[in-house]
Amino acid sequence: MKTNATASPLKITRNRLYTLIALGAFVVLAIVADLFFDAFTLRVFNLCAIYIVLALSLNMLNGFTGLFSLGHAGFMAVGAYVCALLTMSPQLKDMNFFLMPMVPWLRNVTIPFLPAIIIGGLAAAFVGFLIGAPVLRLRDDYLAIATLGFGEIIRVLITNAQPITNGAQGLKGLPRFSTTFTVWIAAALVTLFMVLLMRSSYGRAMKAVRDDELAAEAMGINVFKVKVTSFTVSSFLAGIGGALLGHMITTIDPKMFTFMLTFNILLIVVLGGIGSISGSVIAAVVVTILMEVLRFLDEPLNFIVFKTAAMPGLRMVVFSILLMVVVIYRQRGLMGNKEFSWDMLTGLFVRKGRKGGTNV
Amino acid sequence: MSEPTSDLMLRTDHVFMRFGGLTAVNDLNLEIRKNEIVGLIGPNGAGKTTAFNVITGMYRPSEGKVFFGSDDITGLKPHQITAKGIARTFQNIRLFKEMNVLENVLVACDMSIATGMFGATLHLPGYVKREKEARKFSMELLEKVGLKHLAFEKGTSLPYGQQRRLEIVRALATRPKMLLLDEPAAGMNPQESVELMEFIRKIRDEFDLTILLIEHHMQVVMGVCEHMYVLDYGVTIAHGDPASIQKNPKVIEAYLGVD
Ligand SMILES: Nc1ncnc2c1ncn2[C@@H]1O[C@H](COP(=O)(O)OP(=O)(O)O)[C@@H](O)[C@H]1O
């Protein structure tokens, strides 16, 4: 295989070494986090992993296939609910369903987390397929509208299907299966999947569909099939992410899966760079941490000399402004559609260094 | 013609294409034989591109049928028609804008790689082998047309003439039997046009192709075409060899004020 002329064997070995060191350092960090972080910090740390899964699944659609979907929260809800209902014990279900009993056939089912989360993902994928297959035949604009509607419909359905979902009360006390190990393994697997997919002929076909549908079709690509596959797999990953989230927070209810959740993920994808895997990963971490760090903005602000009343939602205002700034000044996000490389990083330092040198 | 009909590569049988009240293609009856280079000419808006879109499955004809060899390909999806062996280029170049030159060509090989999402993602041995072959094949194609040294440049960053060439190479990478070129000489100066026509003849011979070529400047393709069809307002006003077309009064009338 031919690569760029600039990549000398020595550099490749060096970069592989850097990658290994970085991975090793991260594993150490994860172990330290798991053992020594307080509950709140560990939760933020693990939330990063879940948002990596979610951002990559949305980027697969938005960034790599050029399909604009606004219904991600709906697919997450499907995954979260299916997985939760499959892992909860009959006793736990009885405690939740105190207003009205649960349907018996579902009450008595309890399976381990791994098959449950996969079934949750498959359920989300199936729903994605059902929605995608008709809508993806239409022009792309309709997909955004249809998926936006779907996200709301799924919430209404969950709220009203009380004997199955416990309605607006939600489900409480889910087993805490989303451990540090689980979520980061999931994030690593999904990242690896995306990297390998996008390097393969199938990923290339997706990008071709994104770049020019007509030309892709004329080159023999079954555009409709690629779109439906991408949409279904993205829904699967969203379902997995939703299930991980549910089993981390240990409480799910329909209000959790509003458009705001989709917006958060979209924010990560746009900030990181539409069509960049590493961009999504970096932005998922940055945004998740910022979301928590900036939580104080929603509380009353104390400027020593004066105090403001609490302004719930101020945090989201900050993020929305950030999004607008990015869209205006750096349309392509942090990474554009490029991927992180060590050369990029060293290049950055060398350039910075030179600049500093000339100034002195 | 004296050749047997089994030599027919492409035939359109009373094809009509209507958009609302407008009949963009009106009773088109093309007959193109194997290894011919055929010109489809006519003023702007005559319905040439629409005819291409019908043949390649982008539009389903309002009436009539399209045959490729002995197969009825009317109503097939564009990707199915490509798989049958008809490849095309576009009047306004449509390269994959985020991809480099090599990737643009590789996309067209995906059909022959033909691996599902999981086989490709997991880089199963069969996939790896076919992908390797596709890369080799693509690089060879690029070398043949003198674009190899630009393989890792972004396709859309090439000069205009090379973008046109790249579009042709990309179409060739689908391993077609027949090539449809929509105004390949558009925007080129006379010198470049002459070179391009040479190039078209060369690839016809080298890849054993049949070529249908749109051009609205009759002169450009006069030398290269063995047969021509002239459209005006969707109607075929003349067909025959270049010499007879040039003398045809209807053609001269249609072109008055254009060239
Ligand atoms: N999709 C369409 N919808 C409506 N009208 C169209 C469409 N495509 C082409 N036309 C019309 O059909 C006529 C022929 O167009 P076209 O085939 O592009 O001409 P040419 O390629 O010969 O310049 C034009 O009048 C054009 O406006």
Ligand SMILES: [Mg+2]
């Ligand atoms: Mg045209």
